[in-house]
Amino acid sequence: LDRTWIEKARQRTAQLVMPPRALGRLHDIAEQCCAIQQTLSPSLEHKAVVVMAGDHGIAAEGVSAFPQEVTGAMVRTFLAGGAGINAIARHAGARVQVVDMGMAATLDPQTTPGGDQLKISKIAPGTASFARGPAMARTQAEAAIMAGFAHATDLFDAGVQMLGTGDMGIANTTPSAAIGAVLTGCTVDQMTGRGTGVDDAGLARKIAVITDGIALNRPDPTDGLDVLAKVGGFEIGGIAGLVLAGAYHRRAVVIDGFISTAGALIAHALCPTVADYLFAGHQSEEPGHALMLHHLGLAPLLSLGMRLGEGTGGAMAMTIMEGAVRVFKEVMTFDQAGVTAG
Amino acid sequence: LDRTWIEKARQRTAQLVMPPRALGRLHDIAEQCCAIQQTLSPSLEHKAVVVMAGDHGIAAEGVSAFPQEVTGAMVRTFLAGGAGINAIARHAGARVQVVDMGMAATLDPQTTPGGDQLKISKIAPGTASFARGPAMARTQAEAAIMAGFAHATDLFDAGVQMLGTGDMGIANTTPSAAIGAVLTGCTVDQMTGRGTGVDDAGLARKIAVITDGIALNRPDPTDGLDVLAKVGGFEIGGIAGLVLAGAYHRRAVVIDGFISTAGALIAHALCPTVADYLFAGHQSEEPGHALMLHHLGLAPLLSLGMRLGEGTGGAMAMTIMEGAVRVFKEVMTFDQAGVTAG
Numbered sequence: 001l002d003r004t005w006i007e008k009a010r011q012r013t014a015q016l017v018m019p020p021r022a023l024g025r026l027h028d029i030a031e032q033c034c035a036i037q038q039t040l041s042p043s044l045e046h047k048a049v050v051v052m053a054g055d056h057g058i059a060a061e062g063v064s065a066f067p068q069e070v071t072g073a074m075v076r077t078f079l080a081g082g083a084g085i086n087a088i089a090r091h092a093g094a095r096v097q098v099v100d101m102g103m104a105a106t107l108d109p110q111t112t113p114g115g116d117q118l119k120i121s122k123i124a125p126g127t128a129s130f131a132r133g134p135a136m137a138r139t140q141a142e143a144a145i146m147a148g149f150a151h152a153t154d155l156f157d158a159g160v161q162m163l164g165t166g167d168m169g170i171a172n173t174t175p176s177a178a179i180g181a182v183l184t185g186c187t188v189d190q191m192t193g194r195g196t197g198v199d200d201a202g203l204a205r206k207i208a209v210i211t212d213g214i215a216l217n218r219p220d221p222t223d224g225l226d227v228l229a230k231v232g233g234f235e236i237g238g239i240a241g242l243v244l245a246g247a248y249h250r251r252a253v254v255i256d257g258f259i260s261t262a263g264a265l266i267a268h269a270l271c272p273t274v275a276d277y278l279f280a281g282h283q284s285e286e287p288g289h290a291l292m293l294h295h296l297g298l299a300p301l302l303s304l305g306m307r308l309g310e311g312t313g314g315a316m317a318m319t320i321m322e323g324a325v326r327v328f329k330e331v332m333t334f335d336q337a338g339v340t341a342g
Numbered sequence: 343l344d345r346t347w348i349e350k351a352r353q354r355t356a357q358l359v360m361p362p363r364a365l366g367r368l369h370d371i372a373e374q375c376c377a378i379q380q381t382l383s384p385s386l387e388h389k390a391v392v393v394m395a396g397d398h399g400i401a402a403e404g405v406s407a408f409p410q411e412v413t414g415a416m417v418r419t420f421l422a423g424g425a426g427i428n429a430i431a432r433h434a435g436a437r438v439q440v441v442d443m444g445m446a447a448t449l450d451p452q453t454t455p456g457g458d459q460l461k462i463s464k465i466a467p468g469t470a471s472f473a474r475g476p477a478m479a480r481t482q483a484e485a486a487i488m489a490g491f492a493h494a495t496d497l498f499d500a501g502v503q504m505l506g507t508g509d510m511g512i513a514n515t516t517p518s519a520a521i522g523a524v525l526t527g528c529t530v531d532q533m534t535g536r537g538t539g540v541d542d543a544g545l546a547r548k549i550a551v552i553t554d555g556i557a558l559n560r561p562d563p564t565d566g567l568d569v570l571a572k573v574g575g576f577e578i579g580g581i582a583g584l585v586l587a588g589a590y591h592r593r594a595v596v597i598d599g600f601i602s603t604a605g606a607l608i609a610h611a612l613c614p615t616v617a618d619y620l621f622a623g624h625q626s627e628e629p630g631h632a633l634m635l636h637h638l639g640l641a642p643l644l645s646l647g648m649r650l651g652e653g654t655g656g657a658m659a660m661t662i663m664e665g666a667v668r669v670f671k672e673v674m675t676f677d678q679a680g681v682t683a684g
Binding site for chain 2: 016017018019020022023024025026065066067069070073074076077080082083084086087088090091092196197285301302303304305306307308312316319320322323326327329330331332336337338339340
């Protein structure tokens with residue numbers, strides 16, 4: 001990120017008709033967007049959320065409160081416009097695109113209602129269980145990231161100025177916690193929560209599965225691709241690709257909660273400068289999320305007790321970010337308003 | 343507030359196609375709006391922010407970083423659409439109305455650009471200094487509250503479903519801190535901050551002025567009208583009237599930061615049930631604000647380091663609230679989506 005744009009933007013902020021930096025983080029957001037877009041007239045008007053969907057072999061270990069069939073059923077709901085992410089994205093003025101990165105189910109974009117917003121990049125119909133070996137081959141991890149990168153590139157080429165990341169995949173808090181533990185250095189206990197709502201026994205099982213899976217596969221924390229392959233997921237790789245594309249194409253990317261942030265950790269392990277283009281939409285209720293964000297140097301914009309995923313927290317935060325940019329562009333200067341600075 | 347509506351609304355939330363209450367406070371917001379509007383199809387589409395403006399005799403004691411002339415100049419800026427509140431309200435889809443509750447300056451709605459959004463309820467051209475006696479007469483305090491109530495009533499009658507409160511008045515963190523100390527029982531030291539940015543000497547002077555003013559005037563903490571008259575301000579009384587009108591007409595009111603919350607404290611002292619209709623837009627940087635919100639039993643929706651006033655934090659929070667209501671109304675049920683609950 002070119003810091004001279006931050007400085008130029010801060011000079012304009014100082015002229016706005018209000019006490020110095022009286023709108024707090026709204027100024028920081030706008031200035032970061034100036035630097036990302038290399039302009040003093042940034043725009044976040046054109047927005048999209050990409051929901052990456054995939055299934056997980058680890059679901060067979062009983063780590064989720066929901067059965068695997070729900071992944072495909074929820075993707076149908078996204079395409080029908082009836083899920084949480086659809087309502088919030090409509091409110092934020094963002095389109096929703098869904099990518100089958102590797103669901104167990106197969107949906108045909110031609111025949112599924114709303115299928116024009118479904119993209120198929122199915123690496124495989126679900127990962128292998130990392131309780132028995134690597135979740136995927138290294139070549140598959142690379143393919144997942146490249147697919148995410150390509151989808152984001154298409155959207156940016158179509159004019160999208162701010163991209164939200166979302167996820168759907170039953171059991172995907174389990175690989176996300178594994179990634180979080182490996183890449184932040186925190187313990188599996190610290191990183192593991194109840195996901196969609198497992199009970200105490202389920203949580204203990206989840207922690208044991210993750211601990212054993214890391215011991216078995218020995219992911220290399222200095223190699224993001226290795227971590228993704230050993231204990232990750234296809235949709236998490238797709239999200240990592242979205243994040244890398246944001247930095248490559250100089251566009252703001254708003255990550256959502258625990259799974260999206262695991263994807264961002266993979267991207268960050270491959271290319272640490274991605275953090276300059278990232279905004280943390282919200283603080284998830286999942287306890288490891290704060291530790292992940294700390295590792296990335298990000299502070300969440302919202303903290304509303306959300307834990308749904310799908311991109312909902314990021315999409316809601318888009319409304320704040322767009323407001324921040326409008327303040328930067330639309331508020332008069334002291335001179336324009338004829339007000340004497342204090 | 344009729345709790346049976348909360349229960350009915352919670353039953354609908356439980357049917358939404360997501361894990362139980364996975365969107366956290368968004369569900370609470372929507373359910374409270376159901377109870378306020380007594381419907382399972384609430385709407386927050388029609389929004390307004392009322393910025394109450396007034397001046398303060400206490401400004402002569404050197405408690406603010408800005409001169410008193412700025413009050414009128416900023417009101418001109420609001421009417422011209424060039425202030426922080428204008429940009430954020432436009433983003434939130436809220437109209438902005440300004441009320442001269444008692445500025446030192448006189449603006450003519452007929453000749454001031456944008457004057458169609460200026461209402462005149464000037465109680466007096468600024469309060470008296472509460473360092474020397476009561477800020478206003480008890481009859482003036484009552485008139486200020488009634489004027490705010492009337493303006494809110496007009497807006498509700500015109501179809502406004504959610505009202506944001508805002509303030510403009512150089513030195514008005516000083517009466518607000520005094521009100522906060524009297525009505526919450528916290529100390530003046532705890533309640534007093536730097537406002538628009540006084541230095542250490544200014545802060546010490548402000549604390550001394552408030553402490554002495556309370557000792558001199560002896561406001562009665564069991565009598566909200568007395569507190570407003572002794573150490574308050576005309577715009578703070580106007581805000582109290584807006585808050586009371588929200589409860590009377592069963593409409594959601596989103597309060598902003600320190601000054602708006604002081605107004606809410608006055609309203610709450612007169613009628614504690616107003617809290618059921620209130621939403622705290624954000625956590626101000628002013629240190630006493632959290633203590634005020636705690637007294638009202640409110641938790642802020644945003645915490646972004648904002649400290650501008652004008653209604654900016656409340657207006658930004660309106661975007662969250664409207665999103666919450668859209669989730670409640672637009673998300674499919676498990677049955678509609680054909681998804682099996684976990």
